Amino acid sequence: MTSGQMAFDQLPLKPELQSRLSELGYRQPTPVQQQAIPLVLAGGDLLAGANTGSGKTAAFALPLLHNLVGKRASGGNFVSALVLVPTRELAQQVADSFVSYGAALKPKPKVLAVYGGVSVNIQMLALRGGADILVATPGRLLDLVSSNAVKLNKIQALVLDEADRMLSLGFTEELNQVLSLLPKQKQTLLFSATFPEEVQALARGLLHQASEIMLQNDDEPTLIQRVFTVNHERKTALLAELIKVNDWQQVLVFASAKNSCNRLAQKLAKQGITAEVFHSDKAQGARNRLLTAFKNGEIRVLVATDIAARGIDIDKLPVVINYELPRSPADYMHRIGRSGRAGASGEAITLICHEDYHHFKIIEKKNKFRLTREQYPGFEADEQVPESALARMDKPMAKPEGTGKKKRKKLPEINQQLWSKKS
Known part of the structure; x- marks a missing residue:
């Protein structure tokens, strides 16, 4: 282990999580994990940028599992933590990571991924009794909310994974509908590989006294x-x-x-x-x-x-x-x-x-x-x-998938209404 590095067992995670990390062969946290996990465990907001493949999912999944499993509100279809992602494939991938990391926890965490392209009825049935961790694309999540299949008013933590994409104009309308359903008092975590300057301003508008980690260029290129x-x-x-x-x-x-x-x-x-x-x-x-x-x-x-x-x-x-x-x-x-x-x-x-x-x-x-x-x-x-x-x-470039023709409001205007300073 080189100078300045720590082992995973030096992080204050539950023994069950430590045991599972050992089984998975995790020995040393990556730089973003080493910095982010203690901050998330402490309950503060966080803006984190790090290269793709640097371990960002574990950087928020492990501390959220530590903090929230077994603390879900009872008596309804409530969710403890909501992770919003831009694509179906990423939703399933992130949910699978939560399931793997939390395999040894008791009670066993209920982790669900909801996204379009598959039966909404199956997802509605799965949401009965709520979930500890819900990983969702915004459109399908709103469908489930409109059907009263899930309640978001007792969310304790919100994660925007691939936050640069989530804050882009293509997701403005859906994202702000979701934000309007969440309690203002919660932990908000934004993770992405890229944070263009215009997106950083929007991101900071969602956060309160947040810590920031920017590691995109710190590692030797592979x-x-x-x-x-x-x-x-x-x-x-x-x-x-x-x-x-x-x-x-x-x-x-x-x-x-x-x-x-x-x-x-x-x-x-x-x-x-x-x-x-x-x-x-x-x-x-x-x-x-x-x-x-x-x-x-x-x-x-x-x-x-x-x-x-x-x-x-x-x-x-x-x-x-x-x-x-x-x-x-x-x-x-x-x-x-x-x-x-x-x-x-x-x-x-x-x-x-x-x-x-x-x-x-x-x-x-x-x-x-x-x-x-x-x-x-x-x-x-x-x-x-x-x-x-x-x-x-002279021909315009092809529009990327997911770009709608519908005119959308600019995100900063809506965020100013939804995200007043937390008391």
């Missing part, structure tokens, strides 16, 4: 980022070449839209590479099966939209490839964070053609890095911009 410039017409061929030459057996490829995923999978098939697609048109059961098969190494290439950027946790995923750029610079960081997790080495490769150059510079500027442009032999980009690329530059 993820190598590379950028290849290529003509648009040769991008798929370069992707296939990289997969074959490197003999990657587990590759996550990001495209910007559902149609792009489908077309790319078809093009790769013509190159002799079988790929599956992962996007919101897939039924939830099919999405679950795809993720499980990919994690188990049964699928070599998974082509996904950004719904996979925040809901996939795979040990030692060797490579992530950005076939198309995300609209949001924050989503770029979440995409590449699927590799190089928990100290494992990984590689993130981005393929950019002429019409991507400007947007990638914006991604670099917002995320405060600069990458060397590389040319792959035999796939070099033209020095001059082709006429075909000029035509594509």
Whole structure:
């Protein structure tokens, strides 16, 4: 153990949690766990930023299990702690973590995940008698509240996981409806891998005398980022070449839209590479099966939209490839964070053609890095911009999944009404 590090058994967690951590092979907390767990145990509000794969889920799950299990209000469908997440996959993943960490606790914690795409009736039945920990996407949670399946007025702790996404305009209306149902006196925890400046201001509006942890750049990088410039017409061929030459057996490829995923999978098939697609048109059961098969190494290439950027946790995923750029610079960081997790080495490769150059510079500027442009032999980009690329530059970028057409109010205006200073 290096200087400044502690062991998990030095943290004031219940013996049952310590025993379970030992079974799971957890010996030393990561930096965010080491700093966050004592603060959460103390009951204060917290704003925590740390790299993807740095152990943020355990940083809030362990102290919440310590503080809240066995203390749920009786006599109704009450919940002790609410964890809000942006995607179905992340909801299930976080709930599974709570179940695993709390396996030795007595009474056994009741942990539920609720999200769309599956039967609401099953979730309503599961919520009878309430829950210690409820992990939810906002839309399905509001459906359950409207059906009187769950009560939120005795929540003791609220967590926004992937808080940057939860505070974005896409979730404004639903998030503020949820916030209006919660008691003002509670612990509020915000965790994310990225906190753009505009989101930090909104986040602080939800917190009261909060502690802050920002660790995104503290650790030695385990993820190598590379950028290849290529003509648009040769991008798929370069992707296939990289997969074959490197003999990657587990590759996550990001495209910007559902149609792009489908077309790319078809093009790769013509190159002799079988790929599956992962996007919101897939039924939830099919999405679950795809993720499980990919994690188990049964699928070599998974082509996904950004719904996979925040809901996939795979040990030692060797490579992530950005076939198309995300609209949001924050989503770029979440995409590449699927590799190089928990100290494992990984590689993130981005393929950019002429019409991507400007947007990638914006991604670099917002995320405060600069990458060397590389040319792959035999796939070099033209020095001059082709006429075909000029035509594509005039077209708007595809909207990310989950972006509605409905006009929404700006979050700060609503938060000022809902979140007056706590007494």
